[in-house]
Amino acid sequence: MKKTPEPKKRANLRDVAKAAGVSVATVSRVLNEPAVVKKDTLEKVQTAIADLKFVPSAAARAINSGRTRFVGALVPTLDNAIFARFLAALERKLSDHQLSLIVATTEADLDIEAEKAKSLVDIGAEGLIVTGVTHSPAFHDLIERTMMPTIITSFFDPENPLPTIGYDNAAAAQLALQHLNDLGHRNIAVVHGPVHNNDRTRARLAGLKDFPFTGELTTFETEISHQGGADVAHKLSNLDTKPDAILCLSDVVALGILLGFQAQEIAVPDQISMVGVDDLPTSSVSVPPLTSVHLPVSQMGERVADALAHWITAQQPPEPERLDAYIVVRNSTKSADKSST
Amino acid sequence: MKKTPEPKKRANLRDVAKAAGVSVATVSRVLNEPAVVKKDTLEKVQTAIADLKFVPSAAARAINSGRTRFVGALVPTLDNAIFARFLAALERKLSDHQLSLIVATTEADLDIEAEKAKSLVDIGAEGLIVTGVTHSPAFHDLIERTMMPTIITSFFDPENPLPTIGYDNAAAAQLALQHLNDLGHRNIAVVHGPVHNNDRTRARLAGLKDFPFTGELTTFETEISHQGGADVAHKLSNLDTKPDAILCLSDVVALGILLGFQAQEIAVPDQISMVGVDDLPTSSVSVPPLTSVHLPVSQMGERVADALAHWITAQQPPEPERLDAYIVVRNSTKSADKSST
DNA sequence: TCCCAAAATGTAACTAGTTACAGAGGTTGC
């Protein structure tokens, strides 16, 4: 007495056509250009669609149009607000182009990156967005084989084979050093995240090296987190000769240092000046507000979205694009002579 | 003398079959079960695949398997670390199930949510994850029509028609109030984000109302950002009778208040106690470290991933699941009698 | 009323894979 042998099967175009007593072409027209369908036919079909709870198959559409309408972005982490802000802008602008965004995190591991890139391509991504110019051979293979439109962000390099849309990391770091130099600081601690698998950080450090600075530059590597910053604050406070300024290549870490210093009652900027790089929203409300090099990540998200959408539709890669970083001077820095009170 | 009339067209299975001198079935086998193919045939085909730079079409695969291997998550924003952390855990666990994650932000707007949900379904999402139980009629329509597996997060309600996996927001807020009550605070400022379109916040406020607290409870609404917190700090400091404790329904705001108080040299917890809700990583390194109700968002991400993956494959919705929040006492609270120094 | 074009609809061939089934060739057992 079973009456439900296979009730689960989803209705398809043919089913709807049969139910409405029309051809598949008509149903397809109701879906795509209802204007050309006569009114009562239209209604008949729409009723059938509603009755059968018909939902067109995305895959079948995609197979004809050759479009899946989504792209993938590979970022090291979502835990750093700088990427979250980039992705927010990217997603917003992509949806103007009728594109959805798949986010995949790589944990700054090139193998994970290649693997996730592969799975993005496998499920049909029409384009890829990646962070930095350094990638595994497997990744480059994949991009070359599939000719997948791929844009590199957070990095500007007009020479790179894949188009880059981003800022000049070396220049951004130099902006910070310039500022400290102008203020007369001579003994500067440079605090940065892991350089392994992070070409942005390496480029920034290289930029600092290239800058004509005659004072002392000491580097400290730590985790990119508030905790990582707090750890460095602790380390710095135990030093025999303390630096008179800190140049921090990440605001998250800078904020952590700031908190660490507060806990130890080291006064910023009176005892020590601090510059960050990123200019997170939080940096403007920290105590003291943090002087920081602003990275235009929201703008970057928008430019990347436009460029990738254009690449996909017009089959033409975009020109590399440099977005300018600039320093925002707040109250975490002051000139060296006054700090030796 | 043109030799490239249409060189762009991607090679397909038939092209490869022709090039390798085998049938399409054999090529398909090379792709899916290479073990059953004779070695030299295998090599011939693989050579052809490489030569033609053949990449199987995801859409064509999906049309047969009925699977697209991705799901969509709708969150209000990426700017709050609480969602970023949830998504990070979700994405990590989903990839164990061979599922990718499409992230869409709704800006806490139910219409945007419905619209983005629709476009996720249109492009073939196999399941959806949404924040909170309150949604637009269009959204509910969509879910019902498509019978899309959909899990609600950040909210626990066993009565809800769609399965919820999350914490009890009322109970979480009460944990904070309980703590302040135990410490003897009688005049408490409750700071929260916009209640409009935010049922989590509303549930928390309702929880506070239900708690048998005999003191004074004053509420303040502000933006969920450090800036929003700083604004409230300013407002509070201008009050005639200041509260002796602040219960903040969001750690981001609490951290902003903390920074605001520092700028105004109001001592926490000596002059005023503070509790937050969220327990962000930053909360443990703020000055002072923030007492906060821990919301198990990473665990939530993992549970949701497992539940949704199971729903998709086994066609069976999960049971609602309550995850426990608990308070983490740090140094931003102290008992009332000592704070009246 | 008839003719013709415009409007509406239908037929069937596409898209790019998977897969049931058939069949060819080779090996083994009796």
Add this chain to the structure above:
DNA sequence: GCAACCTCTGTAACTAGTTACATTTTGGGA
């Protein structure tokens, strides 16, 4: 020596849409 079986490969029919082209219907003007 021949049936039985296994291994490997091929044919063709699926999946669910879109769309070029053919055909039917409709309506207006002569």
